[in-house]
Amino acid sequence: LAALRHLQRQRSERRRAEELLRLGQVGRLNTLGELAAGVAHELNQPLTAVLASTQAAQRLLSDDPPEIATARGAMSQAAEQARRAADVVGRLRRVVERPDSAGQQQAVDLVDVVRRALYLLEPESQRCGITPRLEGPQRLHVQADPVALDQIVHNLILNALQAMEQVDASQRQLVLTLGTQGDTAELSVADRGPGIAPDVLPRLFEPFFSTREGGLGLGLSLCESLAQGMGGSITAANAPEGGAVFRLRLPPGKATT
Ligand SMILES: Nc1ncnc2c1ncn2[C@@H]1O[C@H](COP(=O)(O)OP(=O)(O)O)[C@@H](O)[C@H]1O
Ligand SMILES: [Mg+2]
Structure with missing residues (x-):
């Protein structure tokens, strides 16, 4: 009997999990704390890289004579990292975007x-x-x-x-x-x-x-x-x-x- 009850509970847990998955967006919205932490983490890395690259470029440009080619390389790295940060923000926006409800009523x-x-x-x-x-x-x-x-x-x-x-x-x-x-x-x-x-x-x-x-x-x-x-x-x-x-x-x- 206990085994049966255990099985039933397992089945109902699985159903719940499936339903939560079906409500993907709800699930995501209700773990926004986690989402925010994840976004913060993902943004921190490229932003730190942007800062490091631009600081390096600044140093290279104030050298005498300025190291233009290396500075240019550092700046294109910074641009690449800034693009990554923008992608993270874009992904976040898609997560919270409301589905178009018109027509499905x-x-x-x-x-x-x-x-x-x-x-x-x-x-x-x-x-x-x-x-x-x-x-x-x-x-x-x-x-x-x-x-x-x-x-x-x-x-x-x-x-x-x-x-x-x-x-x-x-x-x-x-x-x-x-x-x-x-x-x-x-x-x-x-x-x-x-x-x-x-x-x-x-x-x-x-x-x-x-x-x-x-x-x-x-x-x-x-x-x-x-x-x-x-x-x-x-x-x-x-x-x-x-x-x-x-x-x-x-x-x-x-x-x-
Ligand atoms: N049932 C409630 N009782 C008291 N305050 C509430 C209740 N529901 C929402 N709030 C307030 O509204 C705010 C915004 O809610 P919501 O948009 O769901 O964002 P979140 O849950 O992420 O804070 C909450 O932070 C809280 O201050
Ligand atoms: Mg809430």
């Missing part, structure tokens, strides 16, 4: 999306010591690009879990509520973390704004542009009972024939 069940995100983030929830609560209807169709929607929901939940690391374990709670407001479908992600400081609130969706150690501050800016690309929006507020609430609003799913 379809009716997607938001309940499914939330369940899947919660499943993928189970290890993080466990580490946080909480069981997220899901409230609302059993189905709620929105008009969306499924991959973009996965990314948004994943990021909002992960942010909530990360924010709650700052508070006492006994205080932590995560409630996801689905509903409709007029003609709009809404998902709210309410945590019982520290909430959002007044000076942070207006900057939340700015690219590269982060208060998190190792954070790159691209999650929410990406989520916002993805939501807007689908005709929706994201807002953030502090809940009267404490913690932060993020609301994702999307147009209702169009019935397909």
Whole structure:
């Protein structure tokens, strides 16, 4: 029996890993700390080489007589290294570039999306010591690009879990509520973390704004542009009972024939 359970657990771990791979971009975005460290490391090397080459060229040129040919060689090395640094930046830009969501929009069940995100983030929830609560209807169709929607929901939940690391374990709670407001479908992600400081609130969706150690501050800016690309929006507020609430609003799913 124990062996069977072990096998089942292995299988579910593998499924999770496969799903995370499928969400390649989400995975990458959520290891932005690692990405940033990698980029810093990759940039440091060519920049150091540029500095060394240009300093050498300067010395060679101030020699009497100046060693023009060698200086020229050093400068072309510097140019080569600068190009490498630019490539690193170009790669970073491609990683965070938002996929074009137009044209891939379809009716997607938001309940499914939330369940899947919660499943993928189970290890993080466990580490946080909480069981997220899901409230609302059993189905709620929105008009969306499924991959973009996965990314948004994943990021909002992960942010909530990360924010709650700052508070006492006994205080932590995560409630996801689905509903409709007029003609709009809404998902709210309410945590019982520290909430959002007044000076942070207006900057939340700015690219590269982060208060998190190792954070790159691209999650929410990406989520916002993805939501807007689908005709929706994201807002953030502090809940009267404490913690932060993020609301994702999307147009209702169009019935397909
Ligand atoms: N649930 C939350 N509670 C409190 N602050 C939050 C929450 N979600 C996001 N924030 C704030 O917004 C900032 C930007 O978030 P994000 O764009 O996801 O970047 P990152 O997670 O890399 O910091 C965070 O650094 C944090 O200050
Ligand atoms: Mg984040």
